[in-house]
Amino acid sequence: MKLSHLKVGETGTIIAFTDLEMSVKLMEMGCLPGETVEVERFAPFGDPMAIRVAGYQLCLRKSEAEVIIIQ
Amino acid sequence: MDIKIALVGNPNTGKSTLFNRLTGLNQKIGNFPGITVDKKTGFTKLSDGKEVEIIDLPGTYSLYPKSKDESIVFQVLADRENSSYPDVIILIVDASNLKRNMLLFSQVADLGIPMVLALNMTDLSDKQGIYIHVNKLAERLGVQVIPISARNNIGIDKLKQAVANTNKIATQVGAVDVNFLAPEAIKELKEKINSENDYYTLQVLHQHEHLTFFSEQDQSEIEQIEQKHHFESAKVQAAETIARYKHLSTILADVVIDKGTAQKFSFSDRLDAILTHKVWGFAIFLLILFVIFNAIFAWSSYPMEWIEGTFGWITTMGHQYLPSGMLSDLILDGVVAGLGGIFVFIPQIAILFAFISILEDTGYMSRVTFMMDKIMSKVGLNGKSVVPMIGGLACAVPSIMAARNIENWKDRMITIMVTPLISCSARLPVYILLISIIIPSKTIFGIISLQGLALMVMYLVSFVAAIIVAWVMKIIIKTKEKSYFIMELPIYRMPRWKNVLFTMYEKSKTFVFEAGKVIIAISIILWVLASFGPGNRFENIDQKYASALADTSKNTDHIKTLVATEKLENSYVGILGHFIEPAIRPLGYDWKIGIGLITSFAAREAFVGTMATIYSVDGGDADSATIRQRMEASVNSKNGLPVYTFATGISLMLFYAFAMQCMSTVAIVYRETKGWKWPAIQLGYMTAMAYVAALIAYQLLK
Incomplete structure (x- = not known):
């Protein structure tokens, strides 16, 4: 399942990425395989989204969340 | 040091x-x-x-x-x-x-x-x-x-x-031995660049394109090493990041003891629920924008008037007490006027940056980006572009400085490029003057004033133009930089008031010292062009009116105005106005408007003052009723038809809406983009757009 498919309040564990280059940037920001993420909210127009990861709040576009495979 | x-x-x-x-x-x-x-x-x-x-x-x-x-x-x-x-x-x-x-x-x-x-x-x-x-x-x-x-x-x-x-020699324990990531490439490059450090060498493999101290020869050799050993930058980076986090987990294992994670974000979360809410979020944002706009538009007018008054007083005093001559004129009408033109921006800059630094400091600005990203990114702008663009309603100069907060280079450039299109307060006196001439003061449906409607349309035109140009630039401007929107949303905190004051001071200082140089230079050039004419034209004018001025029994104010009018017509600016007349005639303008277009480069509102001088209005730009009458009465010297028809008025307003007639904006774009390339492009595209729009409007309406 992709992170972008989660609803507000749902959590998942990162298992892999589908885009290598994007994965580097996401991992630098703490989105590592094995980390738990929780969807906090979506922006008023439905995109981007805010997630809680590694103890802080991160926002990213849905297109970027799409590369994150979660469980 | x-x-x-x-x-x-x-x-x-x-x-x-x-x-x-x-x-x-x-x-x-x-x-x-x-x-x-x-x-x-x-x-x-x-x-x-x-x-x-x-x-x-x-x-x-x-x-x-x-x-x-x-x-x-x-x-x-x-x-x-x-x-x-x-x-x-x-x-x-x-x-x-x-x-x-x-x-x-x-x-x-x-x-x-x-x-x-x-x-x-x-x-x-x-x-x-x-x-x-x-x-x-x-x-x-x-x-x-x-x-x-x-x-x-x-x-x-x-x-x-x-x-x-701290020791002169680094004492840190090596974190991660990166040699395993690309052993052959690192080994070979280490010898070539004569480095002992594996990680430095690895970084060079990744980033050598950015490092200017390598010669072209070096660059191509590094490139060869990369290819020879099949060095895949993204893959190696990913592996390195994972290795580093693994290492950090062991280091931090019993160093960080966290007792209360669950509690710590509750306040920020509750605020976010309101501040990024579909309805309340936008309502609050609009309210904040309105306060900012009102502050730079209305509150700043008091200190601005005070600054203008002070510089005006210095000029008057100077003319009274300094020995009259060219040097005094240069200092007073060129340099002092230029300085006044710089300092007058300080209230707007300081106030806008007070707000911006509060919004940044509290963490609210990140939420603005979060909320606005979807709409703004469609036209090539950034969520953070909203603040400069609303600020542009008051003045483009502080707003362009505010674009500094946009991290993405391309988004920042587009914001800088389109902000001067937003109808700023300096255009307002020009619009009001022209609308009062060409639009009848009537109401439709009993309540809607036609003149007010026309003014509103001009503001809408400016927003639409900015959005269209931004969208076009999004397609044209190429960048190697990949656009990411992976951003931290920091928790809400109280602003640091000292920091706010510091930002206000720093931004004002930067503007005065960096953009000031360009503004002074241009204002001196404009002064020279307006105060001198070729040959002995000015002396002839002085002689012509000498006797009338010497007659102390009569009021000489009107004679002085006539002298000023004739001098302006015969100055280099006047000649330039005549010179560009063939180019601006298709827009419906005569050479007098041409002069106005040139003097407006100091600041757009100078158009009104120039019209006052050209039409010999004794009260100067303060006497708007007389200016209007004289402009309405003026006829084309060639065909005897009125100059200020509906077509000319619309054409002229569109010209003012799109043209980059503001030396301070040119100066600040130069300073913010660190070069003449972007201000030149901006000046070029805006002038072209103004010309074409005015041309089409006049030709269709005449």
Whole structure:
């Protein structure tokens, strides 16, 4: 399942990425395989989204969340 | 200078606050080559009397840059010959989010430059129930670890002491042995560039394109090494990042003790639920924008009037008491007027930046980006472009400076390029004058004023134009930079009022000293063009009116006005007005309007004053009723038809809506983009757009 498919309040564990280059940037920001993420909210127009990861709040576009495979 | 220090850290860690704490007002702003962020350096003294120079490097999450601005960090740290190459690095981390912050530490540590770790926001992490074993951490990392709170001025002296104590040789324990990532390539390159450091060599493999100190020969050889050993940059970066986090997990294992994670975000979360709400979020944002707009539009008018009055008084006094002559005129009408034209912007700049620094400081600005990203990114703008564009309604100059807060280079450039299209307050007097001439003062449906409607349309036109141009530029401007929107949403905090004052001071100072030079130069040129004419034309005019002026029994005010009118017509500006007449005739303008277009370059509202002089209005630009009458009555010298028809009026308003007639904007774009390329493009496209729009409007309506 992709992170972008989660609803507000749902959590998942990162298992892999589908885009290598994007994965580097996401991992630098703490989105590592094995980390738990929780969807906090979506922006008023439905995109981007805010997630809680590694103890802080991160926002990213849905297109970027799409590369994150979660469980 | 005895020691050079570089400040390195993630964004939102309080790096700038620490920088201000360490250096106070003792800062200077310079340039990094090739990018638009300022190079901030400051100076301080250590307790042992050593003088230190501190450089504030752009905030970054990793040594691998996401933007041009971030690439500066490795460029400075990689090059021993670089004038900013530090003896000591202060790496600042947010103690309440240590693990992610330490990724950058572990990368920088492996470059082998002596360093000190500043654990910032310890007050906050204490409150959140995070305890950090400082000594254990220091022992494991092999560097001094100093807990500080830059915001509350805690631990700054200890940090300075730690810098003084730092060894000349790096003491940090190697974090990750990166050799396994690309052993052959690293080995070969190490020999070539004569380096002992595996990690430095690996970074060179990744980033050599950004490093200007390698010759072309070097670059192609490095490229060959990469190809020979099938070096895949992204793959290696991913593996390195994972290895570093693994290492950090073991280091931080019993160093960070977290007791209260569950509680710590509740306040921020509740605020976010309102501030980014579908309805309330936008309502509050609109309200904030309205307050900002009102502040720079209305509140700033008092100090601005005061500044204008003071400079006007200096000019009058000067003319009265200085010996009359060219030098006095140059100083008073050229330089003093130019200085007045610079200082008059300070209230708007200071007020806008007070708001922006509060919005940034509290963490609200990130939410604005979050909320607006979807709509703004469609036309090539950034969520943060909203503030400069609304500010543009008052004045483009502070607004273009505000575009500095946009991290993405392309988004920032597009914002800078379109902000001057937004109808600023200097256009208002021009619109009001022209609308009063060409639009009848009637109401439709009993309540809607036609003139008011026309004014509103002009504002709408400006927004639509800005959006269309932004969209076109999104397609045209090419960038190698990939656009990411992976951004931290920092927790809400109280603004630091001292920081707010500091930002107001710093931005005003930057404007006066950096953009001021260009403004003074242009205003002197304009003065020369308006005050001199070829041959002895001016002397002839003086002689013609000498007897009338000498007659003290009559009021000579009108004679003086007539002299001013004739002089303006015969000055170089007047001649230029005649010269461009063939070009502007298809737009419906005569040479008198041509003069107005040229003098407007000082500031758009100068159009009204110029019309007053040209039509010999004794009261100057204050007497708008007479100006209007004279303009309405004026006829074309060639065909005897009225000049200010509906078609000419619309054409002229569209010209003012789109043309870049503002030397201060040109100056600030030059300063913000660090070159003449972007202001030239802007001047070019806006003039072309103004000309075409005015041409079409006049030809269709005449």
